[in-house]
Amino acid sequence: MSGQRALRACALTMICAVLVLLVGAGSASAHAALLATEPGQGAVVATMPATVSLTFSEPVVLVPAGVQVFGPEGARVDDGHATHLGNASTVGVQLVSQQSPQGTYTVAWQVISADSHPVAGAFTFSVGHPSPSRAPPDRAMTASQSFGSKITGVIYAIVRAAAFGSFALLIGSVCFVLLCWPEAIASRGARRVMLAGWSGLLATAMATLLLQGPYANGLSLDQVADPDIVSETLASRLGTALTVRLVLLALAGGYVVLLCAWLSQLRRRGRAWFGAAGVVLAASLAATWAAADHASVGLQPVLALPIDVVHLLAMGGWLGGLVTLVVLLRPSAVTSPEAPALPQRAVVQFSSVATGAIMLVIGTGSYQSWRQLGSWGAFGSTDYGRLLLIKLGTVGLMLGAAAISHRWVIQHQRVLMGVGAATRAVDGAAGVAARRRHGVLGEDRLRRSVLAEAVLGAVVLGLTALLVNAEPGRTATAPPPGPAHHVIDYDTGGPGGRGELAVDVDPAASGPNTIHVTVEDPSGARRDVAELRSELTLTARLLGPFPVPLSRTEPGMYEAMGVQLPYPGAWTLRITVRTSDIDETTVTVPFDAH
Secondary structure, eight states: OOHHHHHHHHHHHHHHHHHHHHHHTOSOOOSOOEEEEESOTTOEESSOOSEEEEEESSOEEEEEEEEEEEOTTSOBOBOSOOEEESEEEEEEEEBOOSOOOSEEEEEEEEEEETTSOEEEEEEEEEESSOOOOOOOGGGSOOHHHHHHHHHHHHHHHHHHHHHHHHHHHHHHHHHHHHHTOGGGGGOHHHHHHHHHHHHHHHHHHHHHHHHHHHHHHTOOGGGTTOHHHHHHHHHSHHHHHHHHHHHHHHHHHHHHHHHHHHGGGOOHHHHHHHHHHHHHHHHHHHHHHHTTSGGGSSSOHHHHHHHHHHHHHHHHHHHHHHHHHHHHTSHHHHHOSSSOOOOHHHHHHHHHHHHHHHHHHHHHHHHHHHHHHOSTTHHHHSHHHHHHHHHHHHHHHHHHHHHHHHHHHHHTHHHHHHHHHHHHSSOHHHHHHHHHHHOSTTOHHHHHHHHHHHHHHHHHHHHHHHHHHSOOHHHHSSOOOOOEEEEEEEEOSSTTOEEEEEEEEESOSSEEEEEEEEEEOTTSOBOOOSEEEEEEEEGGGTEEEEEOOOEEEETTEEEEEEEEEOSOEEEEEEEEEEOSSSOEEEEEEEEEEO
16 A cells, blocks of 8 residues: 555544544533522422522533423423622522412523533422423424434534644644755655644634633534524623633734745854744643643642643644654655655654653543543543543553654664765765665664554544543532531530531522531430530631520520522631630631532
8 A cells, every 4th residue: 555545544533533532422511510509409398489599610601591490290490591699610590489389390400610611400390399390392392302412512522633633733743854864845745734723722722712702601513603502602701711722813814824934044143042932832822721631720720720731732843843854754745856854863853842742641640540530440431531542542552652662762872863964965866865775764664653543543533532621520529519518526614515516508509508406415315505605717818706596496506597608619617616714625626618
């Protein structure tokens, strides 16, 4: 099989593999998780609440009709104006109080998480008593809408994979030219790789801007040009990142034009300054992904953001450089008299650059895997873990191909360093004959291994796009949040001053909470005390202490309802127990609010 046929066959295989992965991945889950609702899931309340609220693990963006409430007969009972309540992590909607029959109510919700992915769900509560409830007819999705939404999701994932690929082409080709072979800027192949990367980034940025709204709202492709939906996207975090990316691409276009015009005339210092400017541009482009995806939310975002940028840059330098080398190693490029001869030192230099990039990819990727996966069990129990296993296997195959290429370079380094003079000493047909005779640059083994790396790299980019859309294993396997429960011993020092406090905070989430305290003596029997006081503090935000009045509800049982926790975090509840006029003690109850 000729080199060109091999390229076509591998490219076709790569595209088919990525498409199969994209279609088989199913719908993407989001990073945001529902922590608490008011009323709670399955709760039975005496009267119709004025508002239904939902609290999430991170800031969310509301979509039109993002929270809808349906009565026992299936009719809408909300006012249709869902909004944020107090902070960006809590949303809610007011209920219409004119008609409030008793029975079970259904709440259907849909929001967009901080990492730009949609998440939806439903829960029920009852007024007075539970009852059978009719399915809301206007929430049922028709088959055509469902199909259109799935098509939108598949196309959206393909566009994201193409965006990563275009980024790699642009970054890797510029990196190859600046670090390995500056004279390659005169090669038509290298310039085409740069142009493909830049134009691909521009096209995918525009496509993402149009597709994000229909993808997040579960709509079909006929809504891509809806001005209201596009305006919603522009106002979101992803929209800001895409706007910045388009501005940076305008600067990158000028940078590539100047690179093509000036690089051959610049000396070493000028090339260093040009390279520094390129690093700043490349890092800024990478940040437009990191700031709008998983790295920006969840565990350790301050550390995760720069590590994600380095990961993207190393990936781009490695994979994009591979594609550039494949183009320059094509048989037609190697044997053409008009093509500039690829110097042997460029192959050796790229091998060193690729080795450094691989080390960075492995290091930063290991941190990202730990941060997003959370546990070993998540490898097999979550979609994210299974996709990550496939990606790791593919990267392992890439490393094997890279090792073959690197070994070939090491084995032939001495020959490579000596052939340049021979091929430069002759020109025209004689030069081509010399290249063919030595067979260094046209070595089939090197070309095949580099081509295999590039094809596997394209599959890795497709898997990366799927991982970006998937719910991280850490959140997928996290136990659902629930009430905090603690049992604390106390001793006031006086007669009969010993016992236990059973403390429950429900739902232990930002927003309204109920605090229950049960006082028991050493035998386990409930008992009253002379006084019970409590206060709350959030040390991380220098908030508090503020008093929490506890009311006696039954012998030995005390309660505070509607206690507002304005922020999630590590809260401290201090309870003072007084058993006589002079005997009292204070105990500390730490708990995490989601």
